[in-house]
Amino acid sequence: MRPGLQQALLQAWTGRGVLAWTLRPIAGVYAALVALRRTLYRWHWLPSQRLPVPVIVVGNVLAGGAGKTPTVMGIVAHLQAQGWQVGIVSRGYGRHGDAILAVHAAASPAEVGDEPLLLHRKTGVPVYVGRQRAAAARALLQAHPQTQLIVCDDGLQHYALYRDVEVCVFDSRGTGNGWLLPAGPLREPWPLHALHAVGQRAEHLLVLNTGPNAIPGYSASRQLADYTLGAAGDRQPLAALWAPQARPVRAVAGIAQPEAFFSMLRAQGGPLESALALPDHYDFDSWSRNNHEGYTLICTEKDAAKLWQPAPQARAVPLVQTAPPEFYAALDRCLQPHRPAPLSS
Numbered sequence: 001m002r003p004g005l006q007q008a009l010l011q012a013w014t015g016r017g018v019l020a021w022t023l024r025p026i027a028g029v030y031a032a033l034v035a036l037r038r039t040l041y042r043w044h045w046l047p048s049q050r051l052p053v054p055v056i057v058v059g060n061v062l063a064g065g066a067g068k069t070p071t072v073m074g075i076v077a078h079l080q081a082q083g084w085q086v087g088i089v090s091r092g093y094g095r096h097g098d099a100i101l102a103v104h105a106a107a108s109p110a111e112v113g114d115e116p117l118l119l120h121r122k123t124g125v126p127v128y129v130g131r132q133r134a135a136a137a138r139a140l141l142q143a144h145p146q147t148q149l150i151v152c153d154d155g156l157q158h159y160a161l162y163r164d165v166e167v168c169v170f171d172s173r174g175t176g177n178g179w180l181l182p183a184g185p186l187r188e189p190w191p192l193h194a195l196h197a198v199g200q201r202a203e204h205l206l207v208l209n210t211g212p213n214a215i216p217g218y219s220a221s222r223q224l225a226d227y228t229l230g231a232a233g234d235r236q237p238l239a240a241l242w243a244p245q246a247r248p249v250r251a252v253a254g255i256a257q258p259e260a261f262f263s264m265l266r267a268q269g270g271p272l273e274s275a276l277a278l279p280d281h282y283d284f285d286s287w288s289r290n291n292h293e294g295y296t297l298i299c300t301e302k303d304a305a306k307l308w309q310p311a312p313q314a315r316a317v318p319l320v321q322t323a324p325p326e327f328y329a330a331l332d333r334c335l336q337p338h339r340p341a342p343l344s345s
Contacts, residue, residue, distance in 0.1 A: 006279070013176040013185040020183045027183035034180070034188050041159045041197045048198040049134035050162040053141065054149050054338040055199075056331075057163040059156025061192070062185045065256030065280065066171040067210035067222070069115050069302065070321035072153045074220075075167070076123045078328045085146050089136040090116045090153040092129030094281035100130035100139050109306050114281060118302055119153060133161045148340055157187055159198045165334045166204060168192070171257070172211025204334050208323060218327040224264045228298065228315035231308040238317065241270055241296055248273035250295040252314075254282030254303050261300055265317070284310055 012019040040046040056075065060066040072088065079086050092101075092113030103112045103120040112129050120127040126144045130136030137150050155161060156168060176185040194201050207217025227235045241249050251272050253261045258277035265272060273295065282303070287310040297314035299307050304316035 009182065012183075013179075014173075016177050016179070020177055020179065023183040024179070027180045030182070031180050031189070037159070038188075038193075038195055042195055044197055046159070048159055048162045050199075051134065051137055051141070051150060053147060054164040054335060055137070055152060055161060056149070056165045056167065056335075057152040057155050057158075057161070058167045058169065059152075059154050060169045061156065061187050061190050062170065062173060062176070063181060063187060064185070066169045066173075067208075067220070067321065068154055068169050069118065070222075070319055071167060071169050071208055071210070071220070071323070072119060072151055073122050074321060074323050075331065076119075076125060076151055078331070079149060079151075080125075082332065085144075085148045086123075086125050086151060087137070087140045087144060087147040087149070088116070088119055088123070088125055088127040088151050088153055089133050089140060090119070090127065090129050091131055091133065091155065091158075092116050093154070094283070095129065098131040100128060100132075100136050102139075102143065103127040103129060110283065114302050114305060115153060117305055122301075133158055137161070149335075149338075159195070159200075161198075163199045164204065164338060165206070165331065166200060167206045167208055167331075170207065170209050170211070170215045170217075171260075172214070174214030206327065206330055206334070208327060210321065218324055218330075220321050220323040220327075222264075222319060222321045224268060225318040225320050228317050229301070229304070230315060231304075231312045236315070238268060239270070241298065241315070247294060247296045250274050250276065250292060250297055252276045252278060252297060252299050252303065252307065254278035254280060254284070254306075255300055256280045264319075265298070282306070287311065 058068050058072050076086050095113040096110050101112055103116045105121055107117055109117055116127050116129050126140050128136040128140040133152055133155050141147055175190050180186045207215055209215055209219045210222055226238050228238055249272050251262055251265055262275040284306045297311055299314055299316055301316045301318050307314050
């Protein structure tokens, strides 16, 4: 999508102006297709595959990112602390090809996707990508039979995979103007209606807000780390970027909402010489190092694996997201019926 058109839609989705109303007839067609698809799954005319282990799907109902990846990281860390053996599956949005692949630390983002690569590097758990999440999960379970639980990164609308627990993530946009695409930001109506054919039910749906608490649910805090990472894994204090005699800082972000990253950087007290917003999942293939000489480049961790190829001196600033204990307590209650019995001595 062209940046100008994308910006116009984002602006239109904040209210119910002329452009949003103009797109309402198309949204009506989209709504009918969504309802038909849900009906086909509800009546089992389209199959939903159930895995031999419980599945948590982390996703959203908004177009664009809302904080799913850091939410997955936090959930995996919590589950590991509870003794679960966890695996992750993802479609691997933006990668080349649809083959089922195991993600490894040296994989390229073009091969497996930027978010799955980041998830594997940060969590250390098995991560598999595939267009069909159920098939990717079965490949993971075959290669790692000790896995007790699968976390699906994105896929709230991927009904072909049965889910035992859903986590729907919202950011500061809330539900926008409340309309479906393309008149509004919603991929499906909110609140979600029960769809027991795929395990979707109100008591197993948790809402996590990564921005102001616009939707009833739990709220996570988000801030940037106080250090940056280099391509070799080295750490430097974030404040070092603005030390006397340091190069001017240029921030780049190829994420769904780059301005959020820029605002958090500015809130850390450091001036930015410039801030370059790029399309989500930007591949940096056309990136020219010569255009940015004389600057210190800083980016998100998601962008880093791709930006470090043409610009190995760039620094990445990790995002630290913390969900409240009440959120994890609710997650534990949902998983309690699925917890494996302890081995007898």
